Amino acid sequence: MAILDILVYPDPRLKQISDPVTKFDSALKDFIRDLNETMLAGPGCVGIAAPQVGYFDRIVIVDLSSKPKNPNHGKLVLVNPVIVEASGSNIGREGCLSVPDYTGNIARAKKITLTAQDEEGNEHSYQMKGFEARVVQHEIDHLDGLLFLDRLVCRRSELFPRQNYAE
Template structure:
């Protein structure tokens, strides 16, 4: 188990486009394990991309199953060299990102995506993701291209400072 620190902006790793990962089982198992351990360490976190913990590997992890926003979903997803094949049903919703702890932004994402990737056994597969899971996957895949959610903002009214909720009594 290796929990890695989550890199925050302006760490240069966050703005880099990552090349496809070589299918090296030992390396990718370590990256995916660290992603999973690190994600589980952060309450409410539904996904993490390798560059956010300092790995220049094209892989992400997504698990929306514990989120109140989760609809239909696949539970824990480990995606290596993921590619979005089709995207449709666009919708704007509010996102946060561990690399920008104090900001939220309204971002437009597809509610339905079809993608190809390799799984943790390095087997190629295709899948369809819907709703919140689809949005989470797109957010994480953007990280692999050095695109941050702030780059997706469409208007001056789309950026918000995260409000701290008063402690419950």
């Protein structure tokens, strides 16, 4: 087992799109073990995506077992995850192992329906909401070469004076 090196922005590899996993073999399981260990080594870290360690396959791990106040599925290994349905929107604060020192307000879907395979290749479907849905959306973005910086709303508040359209 090993803690892998995290790619840090502006490493251009973070913008790369990851490929679907096709082989569910022992190499995949070994990698997932290392990826999990790398996530656990990040202080307060609740998720990680394979491209963050320079491995461009569609694999993410989320683990909200340390956040019992938020309804969640505990630790999940998601291989080839796809959001098949998303609804609602809320704004929450996000940071990232690959973007040290910064956090930002990001709008994400409130509820999602997700399909994904586990490390054996079995298909699963999950309903998620709130913080867990946010974590999954953040990690899937990594598979598509997107960072939370690509979705920043505003460093300042979200309140803006309205224009007067007709006088």
